[in-house]
Amino acid sequence: MKKKIVETKLYKINKKVKFESGVEFGPITVAYETYGTLNENKDNAVLVIHALTGTAHAACYNSEEDKKPGWWDDLIGEGKAFDTNKYFIISTNILGGCSGTTGPSSINPETNKPYALSFPVFTIEDTVKVQKELLDYFGIKTLYAVAGGSMGGMEAIQFTISYPDMVKSAILIATTSRLSPQAIAFNAVGRNSIISDPNWNNGNYYENTEKPDRGLSNARMIGHITYLCEEAMYNKFGRKLQNKNHYDFNFDIDFQVESYLQHQGQIFVDRFDANSYLYITKAVDYFDPAKKYGSLQNAFKDTNAKFLVISFDSDWLFPSSQSKEIVNTLMQLDKDVSYCEIKSSCGHDAFLLEYEVQSKIIKSFLNEHIKEKSFEI
Amino acid sequence: MKKKIVETKLYKINKKVKFESGVEFGPITVAYETYGTLNENKDNAVLVIHALTGTAHAACYNSEEDKKPGWWDDLIGEGKAFDTNKYFIISTNILGGCSGTTGPSSINPETNKPYALSFPVFTIEDTVKVQKELLDYFGIKTLYAVAGGSMGGMEAIQFTISYPDMVKSAILIATTSRLSPQAIAFNAVGRNSIISDPNWNNGNYYENTEKPDRGLSNARMIGHITYLCEEAMYNKFGRKLQNKNHYDFNFDIDFQVESYLQHQGQIFVDRFDANSYLYITKAVDYFDPAKKYGSLQNAFKDTNAKFLVISFDSDWLFPSSQSKEIVNTLMQLDKDVSYCEIKSSCGHDAFLLEYEVQSKIIKSFLNEHIKEKSFEI
Numbered sequence: 073m074k075k076k077i078v079e080t081k082l083y084k085i086n087k088k089v090k091f092e093s094g095v096e097f098g099p100i101t102v103a104y105e106t107y108g109t110l111n112e113n114k115d116n117a118v119l120v121i122h123a124l125t126g127t128a129h130a131a132c133y134n135s136e137e138d139k140k141p142g143w144w145d146d147l148i149g150e151g152k153a154f155d156t157n158k159y160f161i162i163s164t165n166i167l168g169g170c171s172g173t174t175g176p177s178s179i180n181p182e183t184n185k186p187y188a189l190s191f192p193v194f195t196i197e198d199t200v201k202v203q204k205e206l207l208d209y210f211g212i213k214t215l216y217a218v219a220g221g222s223m224g225g226m227e228a229i230q231f232t233i234s235y236p237d238m239v240k241s242a243i244l245i246a247t248t249s250r251l252s253p254q255a256i257a258f259n260a261v262g263r264n265s266i267i268s269d270p271n272w273n274n275g276n277y278y279e280n281t282e283k284p285d286r287g288l289s290n291a292r293m294i295g296h297i298t299y300l301c302e303e304a305m306y307n308k309f310g311r312k313l314q315n316k317n318h319y320d321f322n323f324d325i326d327f328q329v330e331s332y333l334q335h336q337g338q339i340f341v342d343r344f345d346a347n348s349y350l351y352i353t354k355a356v357d358y359f360d361p362a363k364k365y366g367s368l369q370n371a372f373k374d375t376n377a378k379f380l381v382i383s384f385d386s387d388w389l390f391p392s393s394q395s396k397e398i399v400n401t402l403m404q405l406d407k408d409v410s411y412c413e414i415k416s417s418c419g420h421d422a423f424l425l426e427y428e429v430q431s432k433i434i435k436s437f438l439n440e441h442i443k444e445k446s447f448e449i
Numbered sequence: 450m451k452k453k454i455v456e457t458k459l460y461k462i463n464k465k466v467k468f469e470s471g472v473e474f475g476p477i478t479v480a481y482e483t484y485g486t487l488n489e490n491k492d493n494a495v496l497v498i499h500a501l502t503g504t505a506h507a508a509c510y511n512s513e514e515d516k517k518p519g520w521w522d523d524l525i526g527e528g529k530a531f532d533t534n535k536y537f538i539i540s541t542n543i544l545g546g547c548s549g550t551t552g553p554s555s556i557n558p559e560t561n562k563p564y565a566l567s568f569p570v571f572t573i574e575d576t577v578k579v580q581k582e583l584l585d586y587f588g589i590k591t592l593y594a595v596a597g598g599s600m601g602g603m604e605a606i607q608f609t610i611s612y613p614d615m616v617k618s619a620i621l622i623a624t625t626s627r628l629s630p631q632a633i634a635f636n637a638v639g640r641n642s643i644i645s646d647p648n649w650n651n652g653n654y655y656e657n658t659e660k661p662d663r664g665l666s667n668a669r670m671i672g673h674i675t676y677l678c679e680e681a682m683y684n685k686f687g688r689k690l691q692n693k694n695h696y697d698f699n700f701d702i703d704f705q706v707e708s709y710l711q712h713q714g715q716i717f718v719d720r721f722d723a724n725s726y727l728y729i730t731k732a733v734d735y736f737d738p739a740k741k742y743g744s745l746q747n748a749f750k751d752t753n754a755k756f757l758v759i760s761f762d763s764d765w766l767f768p769s770s771q772s773k774e775i776v777n778t779l780m781q782l783d784k785d786v787s788y789c790e791i792k793s794s795c796g797h798d799a800f801l802l803e804y805e806v807q808s809k810i811i812k813s814f815l816n817e818h819i820k821e822k823s824f825e826i
Contacts, residue, residue, distance in 0.1 A: 093698040193698040253682040253706040254674065260707040261670045263700065264714075268663035270647055286645035293638045294671065297631065305630040311737065319735055321470040321570040323640065323727060326734065329630040330637040337641075350700060357703065358696055360688065 076149075078105050078132040078142075080172055085205045095192040099181070102206050103128045103165040103172020107148055108156035110210065117212045118159045119203065120144060121220030121227045123423075124295070124352060125344055127171035130163035146427040153434040159216060166227075167202045168194055168352055170345035177278060177345040188347060189275035196223075196359040200230045207238075217438060218377075219243035221423035222390065223352070226359045229398070232375040233361060242377040243434060246387055246423040248394040249368055250360040255389055258298050259353040262291030266346045275347050288346040289337030296336045301386040301419030305329060368401045379409040380437040382430065384422035410437060453526075455482050455509040455519075457549055462582045472569040476558070479583050480505045480542040480549020484525055485533035487587065494589045495536045496580065497521060498597030498604045500801075501672070501729060502721055504548035507540035523804040530811040536593060541583060543604075544576045545729055547722035554655060554722040565724060566652035573600075573736040577607045584615075594815060595754075596620035598800035599767065600729070603736045606775070609752040610738060619754040620811060623764055623800040625771040626745055627737040632766055635675050636730040639668030643723045652724050665723040666714030673713045678763040678796030682706060745778045756786040757814045759807065761799035787814060 080103050088098035105128045110117060120130050122143060131148035133141050142163075148154040154161050165173040168191065176191040207215065215238050220228040225247025232242045251259070266272055269287030277283050300308070309329040313319070316326075325331045361371035379402055383395035392413050402409040412433050416422040423430070457480050465475035482505045487494060497507050499520060508525035510518050519540075525531040531538050542550040545568065553568040584592065592615050597605040602624025609619045628636070643649055646664025654660050677685070686706040690696070693703075702708045738748035756779055760772035769790050779786040789810050793799040800807070 093696075095698075189700075193700075250688060252679060253686045253688060253704070254677075254679050256688070256704050257670075257674045257682065257706050257710055260704070260710060261667060261674065264670065264711070265642060265667050267700065268667060269645075290638060290642050290645060290667070293634075293641065297634045297638065300631075302629060302631050305634065309630045311627060311630060311633070311740070319470075321472075323566075323570075323644065323731065327630070327633050327637070329634050333634055333637060334641070354700065363688070 075136055075138070076132040077135065078107065078129075080105050080128050080134065082172060083206050083209055085202065089198070089201055089205070091192055091198045092195040093193060097192050100167065100174045100202055100205075101172070101178070102174075102202060103169075104206055105129055105131070105142070105163050107131050107154075107161040108159050110160040110212070114210070114212050115214040116159050116216050117207070117210070117214070118154055118161045118217045118219065119207070119215055119231070120148065120154065120161055120163045121203075121218070121224035122163065122166065123220070123222035123224050124356070125340070125349075126166075126224070127169070128163050128165040128173075129171075131161070143424065147431060147434065153431040153438070154219070155435075155438075159438075162206070162210075164203050164206060166352060167199045168348055168355065170348040173202075175345065176275065176347035176351060186278040188278065191347070191351065193351065193354055195355050196226050196230045197234060199355065200227050200234050203227070203231075204235060213238065215239045217241040217243060219245070219434070220247070221245035222247055222420065223356050226356065229361065230359070232377040232379075233365075233371055236374045236376050239375070239377045241380070241438070243380045243382070243437065244395070244398065245382045245430070246384055246390055246420055248390040249371075249398055250362060251357055252394075255298070256357050258294055259357055262294050263350050263353060265290040265294070266350060269346075272346060277346070283341070284346045285341040288341050288344065288349060291349060292340040292344075293333040293337045296333055298389045299419060299421045301388055301417070303386055303417040304419045304421070307417060308332070368397065369405060372401055372405055372407065375407065377407075379407060380434070381409065381411045382423075382433060383413050384416045384418065384420070384426070385413055386416055386418065387420045387422060389420040452513055452515070453509040454512065455484065455506075457482050457505050457511065459549060460583050460586055462579065466575070466578055466582070468569055468575045469572040470570060474569050477544065477551045477579055477582075478549070478555070479551075479579060480546075481583055482506055482508070482519070482540050484508050484538040485536050487537040487589070491587070491589050492591040493536050493593050494584070494587070494591070495531055495538045495594045495596065496584070496592055496608070497525065497531065497538055497540045498580075498595065498601035499540065499543065500597070500599035500601050501733070502717070502726075503543075503601070504546070505540050505542040505550075506548075508538070520801065524808060524811065530808040530815070531596070532812075532815075536815075539583070539587075541580050543729060544571055544579045545725055545732070547725040550579075552722065553652065553724035553728060563655040565655065568724070568728065570728065570731055572732050573603050573607045574611060576732065577604050577611050580604070580608075581612060590615065592616045594618040594620060596622070596811070597624070598622040599624055599797065600733050603733065606738065607736070609754045609756075610742075610748055613751045613753050616752070616754045618757070618815070620757045620759070620814065621772070621775065622759045622807070623761055623767055623797055625767040626748075626775055627739060628734055629771075632675070633734050635671055636734055639671050640727050640730055642667040642671070643727060646723075649723060654723070660718070661723045662718040665718050665721065665726060668726060669717040669721075670710040670714045673710055675766045676796060676798045678765055678794070680763055680794045681796045681798070684794060685709070745774065746782060749778055749782055749784065752784065754784075756784060757811070758786065758788045759800075759810060760790050761793045761795065761797070761803070762790055763793055763795065764797045764799060766797040
C-alpha cells in the first residue's frame with residue numbers, strides 16, 4: 073500500500089501571547105499537521121493533542137522513508153475513529169516542545185541564541201491558548217471535538233474550560249484533572265536528574281558537544297516505569313535475563329527490563345530536548361483547575377462540551393479513580409458525559425496500544441454526536 | 450529517662466569466605482551490636498537484620514548525644530517484642546555496607562586503598578554466610594529467631610534455607626522471595642543515576658573532594674517514592690506547596706513532596722556510600738531462591754523454622770501477594786506458618802512505622818514458640 077505522506081507545517085503567531093504567569097511572550101511558531109478537509113462551515117474540525125513527549129505528527133508518514141506512521145495513526149484516517157472522510161483533524165506540537173513549536177531550544181530572535189532558561193515557564197492553559205491561535209488562523213470557530221491522552225487529555229480539559237462555547241465535544245483518555253503527589257514526585261526526580269547532570273550547565277548546553285544526555289535518559293527511564301504497570305512488566309520481561317542464563321556478577325545489564333529501560337533512555341535523547349522536558353513536566357505538575365477555579369465543579373461549570381472519558385484499569389500513573397472524579401463532577405453539573413473504563417494489562421501506555429476498543433468507543437461517540445448536531449459533512 | 454548506651458563492635462573474620470560467584474574473599478570485618486544476654490545453652494539468640502541502607506545500630510543509643518535510638522528500638526528492649534530480658538539480640542551491618550562491615554569503601558589491606566569496584570559482587574546468600582560466621586564466633590548453634598523487614602526479610606528467608614537446622618523461627622516482614630521486574634527497574638534506574646554521575650569515576654572517588662552525591666541523592670529519591678504509597682503521599686503532602694500559596698514559575702521547589710524528596714536525598718549522601726548502594730541493590734535484584742533451587746517449594750523444602758510472615762496492604766514495592774506466595778508455598782510443604790496482613794496507609798515504610806500491631810504479633814509469636822520449645826531463659 074502506498075504510504076500517505078503528510079507535511080508538518082509551521083504557523084507563526086506574530087504577536088505576544090500573555091501567559092498565565094503574567095509574562096507576554098512571542099512570536100511563537102506552531103508546528104502542525106492536518107488530515108482530512110475543513111468543510112465550508114468550518115465546523116468539522118477535530119483537535120487531537122499529543123502526550124508528554126509527542127509531536128505534531130499524529131498520522132500518516134512524513135516521507136516515503138519513514139518506517140513508522142504518526143503516533144495515533146491507528147485512530148486517524150479514512151474510516152478510522154477520527155475519520156478523515158468526515159473530519160478535519162489538526163494536531164500541533166506543544167508550546168515549549170522541541171519538534172517545531174517554539175521552545176527553550178528555539179532561537180530567540182532578539183539574541184540570536186537559544187532561549188534556554190530565558191524561555192518563560194508556561195502552563196497547560198498557555199499551551200491551549202497557543203493552539204487556539206492556530207484555530208483562529210484557520211477561521212475555525214467551532215471545534216467539533218478535542219481529544220487527547222495523558223497530558224493531551226489535560227489540554228483537552230483545559231480547552232473545554234478556556235473556550236466553553238467553542239468546544240462541542242471532548243475526549244479525555246487516560247488523563248487527570250491534577251497529578252497525584254506521587255506523579256509529581258516522579259516528575260520532580262526526572263527533572264532533578266537532568267538538572268544535576270553537569271552537562272546541563274544551567275540550561276546552556278546547546279552550543280556544547282556534550283549535552284545532558286545522561287540526566288535526560290535517566291528521567292526517561294523513570295517515566296517509562298510509570299507508563300507500564302506491574303502486570304505489563306511481568307508480561308513483557310518478568311525476571312528474564314538479557315541474552316544469558318546466569319548472573320554476570322558485575323554492574324552490566326543482567327535483566328531484560330534493565331536493557332529495555334536503558335534502550336528507551338538512549339533513543340530518547342536523540343529526539344528530545346532536556347530543557348523542553350523540564351518545562352513540559354512543570355506545566356503538567358502545575359495543572360490543577362480545581363485549585364485555579366476554587367473547585368473542579370467551578371472549573372467545569374460553564375463548559376458546553378459533551379464529554380467522553382476513557383480510563384484503563386491498570387493505569388497507576390493516572391488511575392481510573394481520577395477519571396471517575398472528573399465524570400462524577402460533570403454528572404453533578406448535569407453535563408453530558410459518557411465514561412468507559414477499559415480492561416487492559418498495558419498500564420498507562422494503554423492509550424497508545426489498545427486501539428481496537430478505543431476505536432469503537434470513539435467512533436460511536438463521534439457518530440452519535442453527529443446525529444445530534446446534524447452537522448454537515 | 451537515662452539513655453541506654455550500646456557500642457557497635459567489630460568482629461574480624463580472619464579468613465577467606467567463598468562467595469556465590471566463586472570468588473573467595475576476606476578478611477571481612479563485621480560491625481554488630483547486641484542487646485540482652487546470651488543464656489548458658491546459647492539458644493536464646495535472635496538475629497535481627499536491617500533493610501537496604503540500615504546499620505548494625507538497631508536499638509538503644511550509641512552515645513548520650515544521640516537524638517535518635519536505633520532503627521528498631523520500638524521493638525527491641527525490656528518488655529518489648531524482642532524482649533532483652535529473654536533474648537540475646539544480635540544485629541549486624543550487611544556485607545558490602547558502609548557502616549562498619551567491610552564494603553567497597555573499606556581499605557583493601559593488600560593495596561592500602563579502598564576496594565571500590567574491585568570488591569566482589571555478592572549475593573544475599575553471601576551476606577547470610579558472613580552473619581553465620583559471627584554467630585559461630587559467639588558459639589551460637591541455634592538461632593531462636595531470625596527477623597527482618599524488606600531486604601532484611603530476604604536475608605531471613607535465606608537463613609532458613611542456608612542453615613535449616615540452625616534456625617528455629619523466622620519473622621519475614623514486608624519482604625519478598627524475589628523482586629518484581631518493576632522493583633528491579635527502580636533499582637536499575639537508581640544505579641544508572643549513580644553510574645552516570647561523572648564524579649562516580651568508575652567507582653574511584655574516595656580520594657576526591659567531589660563525590661557522586663548527585664547521582665546517589667537521585668537514587669535515594671527514586672527509592673523513597675517506592676517506600677511511600679499513594680495514600681501516604683496524599684496524607685503527608687497532597688499537592689500542598691512548600692511555604693507559599695502560588696506557583697513560582699521557575700524550576701525551584703514548588704511542592705512539599707519535592708522538598709521532602711530532595712531533603713531525603715541530601716541527608717542520605719552524608720551517611721551512605723554510592724558504591725555500597727550499587728552492590729547492595731544488585732544483591733537484592735539477584736535474590737531469587739526459586740531460580741536457584743528450581744522452585745520456591747524446593748528452596749523451602751528442608752527448612753525447619755516456624756514462620757511468621759507479615760505484610761502491609763498498602764505496600765506496592767513488595768505487595769502482599771508476594772508474601773502470600775511464600776505463605777502458600779510453606780503451607781503446601783506442611784511447614785508451620787502464620788501470616789498476617791496489616792492494614793496500613795504507610796506503604797512499604799510501614800514495617801518501620803506500624804510498631805504497635807507488629808509488637809503484639811511478634812511478641813505472641815515468640816512467646817508461643819517459647820512454650821512449645823520450653824526453652825530456658
